[in-house]
Amino acid sequence: MAIGKQTKQINISINGRNLKQVKHFNYLGVTIDDTGRQEADITERIEKCNKLYYAINNTFLNKREISQKTKMSVYKTIYLPTLTYGCETWVLSQKMKSRLEANEMKYLRRVIGVTLRDHIRSSQIREQLQSKKLMDAIENKQLSWWGHVQRMNADRAAKQVWQAKVQGRRSRGRPPRDMEQHNTKKSMQERENMDRSERNGKK
DSSP: OOOOOOOOOOOOEEEEOOOOOOOOETTEEHHHHHHHSSHHHHHHHHHHHHHHHHHIIIIIOOOOTSSSHHHHHHHHIIIHHHHHHHGGGOOOOOOHHHHHHHHHHHHHHHHHHHHHHHHEEEHHHHHHHHTTOOOHHHHHHHHHHHHHTTTTTTTTTTHHHOOOOOOOOOOSSSSSOIIIIIIIHHHHHHHHHHHHHHHHHEE
């Protein structure tokens, strides 16, 4: 696989045997795309959760004799980890955030037995079930991973890849979003602003 904006044919052989060049590759449960984009991986996460949802909908979620506490235990231990696996390195567009949140709320609405037609706010459902917002959970994982990378020794491969800079001239148009700039620093700034607001409110 060659990752880049333009498709590039490469030939790699081991012991006289040519390796097949692919557009997608699954490594440790994460789908890597030859464009470097993450939509394919996130779409696969959503599809896996959809399969899980429909597998347990009638036999588990739809059963009134099963408590909300039990249903939320399955959400926290199986459903949510399936949806957010590998999210530490995601750079999410607003479209992808909406798709993930829609998948989150589909499960939570079923837990309390309502649909979109009931016009109940997502925040009210989360509050009733004492569930964290999905984007907040993803943000916490990303900040935790970012801190872990910052503490790594300089000779670690992950640290070297993190600090690597792309060589050559950048193509025209908006620059690609960087995880540290777009996710981590933005999240840290938002938290600092929230803390500042809370301190000012207490004065």
